[in-house]
Amino acid sequence: xxxxLGRYIKAATAAALAGAIAxxxxxxxxxxxxxxxxxxxxxxxxxxxxxxxxxxARRMREHAxxxxxxxxxxxxxxxxxxxxxxxxxxxxxxxDVLVVHNPTVQLLARQIKQAESEGIKVLQINxxxxxxxxxxxxxNWDRIGREIAEDIVKECGEGSGKSxxxxxxxxxxxxxxxxIMNEAAFKVFEGHKEIEVVSNQASDWEPEKARQITATVxxxxxxxxxxxxxxxxxxxxxxxxxxxxxxxxDVLVYSTxxxxxxxxxxxxxxxxxxxxxxDADGQGRDAGTMVDLLLQGAAAADGSMLIAESPxxxxxAGDGYDASLCWKM
Numbered sequence: 001x002x003x004x005l006g007r008y009i010k011a012a013t014a015a016a017l018a019g020a021i022a023x024x025x026x027x028x029x030x031x032x033x034x035x036x037x038x039x040x041x042x043x044x045x046x047x048x049x050x051x052x053x054x055x056x057a058r059r060m061r062e063h064a065x066x067x068x069x070x071x072x073x074x075x076x077x078x079x080x081x082x083x084x085x086x087x088x089x090x091x092x093x094x095x096d097v098l099v100v101h102n103p104t105v106q107l108l109a110r111q112i113k114q115a116e117s118e119g120i121k122v123l124q125i126n127x128x129x130x131x132x133x134x135x136x137x138x139x140n141w142d143r144i145g146r147e148i149a150e151d152i153v154k155e156c157g158e159g160s161g162k163s164x165x166x167x168x169x170x171x172x173x174x175x176x177x178x179x180i181m182n183e184a185a186f187k188v189f190e191g192h193k194e195i196e197v198v199s200n201q202a203s204d205w206e207p208e209k210a211r212q213i214t215a216t217v218x219x220x221x222x223x224x225x226x227x228x229x230x231x232x233x234x235x236x237x238x239x240x241x242x243x244x245x246x247x248x249x250d251v252l253v254y255s256t257x258x259x260x261x262x263x264x265x266x267x268x269x270x271x272x273x274x275x276x277x278x279d280a281d282g283q284g285r286d287a288g289t290m291v292d293l294l295l296q297g298a299a300a301a302d303g304s305m306l307i308a309e310s311p312x313x314x315x316x317a318g319d320g321y322d323a324s325l326c327w328k329m
Contacts, residue, residue, distance in 0.1 A: 035295070036068065036069050036292065036295040036296060037069060038068065038069060039067075039069040039070075039096040039097075040069065040096055041060070041071040041072070041097045041098075041099065041291055042071070042074060042095040042097075042098050043057060043071060043072070043073045043099040043100075044074050044090055044099070044100050044101065045057070045073070045076065045125075046101050048075040048077075050233065051262065051280065052258040052260075053101065055258060055260065055280040055283075055284050056125060057071075057073050057284070059281065059283075059284025059285045060287055060288045060291060062288060063285075064291075067295070069096075069295065074089075074090065080103055080107055084107060084111070087100060087115075088111060090115075091111060091115050091118065091120060094120065096120070096294075096295055097122075098115050098121070098122045099124075099291065100112065100122060100124055100125070101124075101125050101126065102124060102127045102175075103127065103172065104175055104176075105130045105174055105175070105179060108129050109131035112124070112129055116133055121133070121294045122134055122135075123135045123287065123290055123294060124136045124138070125137050125138055125283070126177075126278070126310075127177060132305050133305060134299065135290050135293075135294060135305055135306040136305050137283060137286045138278070138283065139177070139256070139283075139309075139310045139312070140309050140310070140312075141176065141177045141180035141184070142180050142181075143312070144181055144278075144312065145180060145181030145182065145183070146185070146188055147276065147312075147314075148185065148228055148254050148276060149185035149186075149188035149189060149228075151254070151274065152185075152226045153188060153192045153195060155225070155252055156195065156226050156252075157192050157195055158192065158194050160225075162225040163221075163223040163224070163225050164192075164194040164196055164225060165221050165224045165225050165226075166189075166197050166224075166225060167197075167198055167200075167213070167227045168182065168197055168227075168228045169210050169214070169228070169234065169238055170182065171202060171203060171204070171231050173202050175230075181230060182200070198220070198221050198224070199213065203234045205233070207233065207234050207236045207237030208237055210229060210234045210238045210241075212237075213238070214227060214238040214241035214242060215241040215244070215245065218242070218247060222247075224250075225250075225251065225252065226252045227239075227242065227253045227254065228254045229256075230255070231256060232257030232258075232262075232263050232272065235255035236266060238253060239253045239266065239270075240271060243271065252273045252274065253274075255272055256276045256277070257275055257278075257280075258277065258278065258279065259278065259279045259281075259326050260280065260281075260326060260328065260329065261326050263315060263326055264315060264325070267315055267316070267321060268321075272317075274314065275315045276314055277312065277313040277314070277325065278310040278311075278312060279310060279312075279327065280327075281327040282311065283310050286308045286310065290306065290308055294306075313325045
């Protein structure tokens with residue numbers, strides 16, 4: 001599973017990207033393209049009502065309005081059973097493009113393959129399946145996991161005077177971001193034996209569960225040096241547990257996220273210390289552009305996935321803090 005994810009994430013070769021950029025040129029005009037007007041797009045996110053997916057939907061709707069095609073958003077409301085049903089229904093409705101937000105690497109794999117086999121182009125956004133598809137827009141989780149782990153080594157490792165103890169809080173152990181970030185982080189930690197991962201428990205994306213996990217870890221390891229949460233929303237709970245324990249000056253709280261204004265407030269309030277933002281607002285624009293391209297027949301010449309990797313912004317507390325790195329709905 002890990003090999004497959006890593007293999008196709010890295011499949012965005014220079015040739016494929018060059019092809020995508022070449023196609024992108026004439027597709028950015030403000031007038032509706034007669035080739036895409038009237039076409040149908042369906043977006044099935046894990047859940048609406050959060051800035052991440054609301055930001056994506058907003059930007060994709062803007063592209064749909066300009067292009068003259070429709071986009072239908074179907075909310076799974078954090079229910080994987082409902083999500084599978086919604087994707088099945090979407091396939092039967094035969095859209096031109098299906099946009100999916102995978103909660104785990106396996107849940108939608110069969111359906112993505114089915115959709116593609118029936119001529120429906122599938123765009124995976126931010127969290128990918130084991131099953132490749134026409135395109136992917138999202139974060140480079142390997143890079144994020146590696147960079148955060150390297151920063152933890154710098155802050156907690158040899159010569160720091162700290163314990164080297166780290167708690168990792170994934171959203172779900174089988175979600176693509178958690179699979180890839182953990183793999184990348186543990187590779188870094190393997191080269192630094194002074195770093196000890198004392199907990200690696202999933203929160204199921206729930207802030208309260210992340211708070212409880214962190215509170216328990218702090219009781220067991222009062223000299224904890226860092227918490228690495230895999231999404232800034234549930235890591236709010238972890239950060240609050242650190243504050244409640246009076247450890248805000250001793251424990252660094254790391255996370256990743258879409259980088260909206262709530263992330264900056266978490267930094268300002270001392271709930272989190274460092275957030276690797278993949279800029280959900282920018283991802284929404286990229287997703288809208290990718291949908292436009294897919295509707296016009298864009299495809300990688302070698303049959304691999306078209307990939308738009310999201311640029312990263314690191315939001316840090318302290319003297320280098322920059323509120324302009326965050327976006328607002």
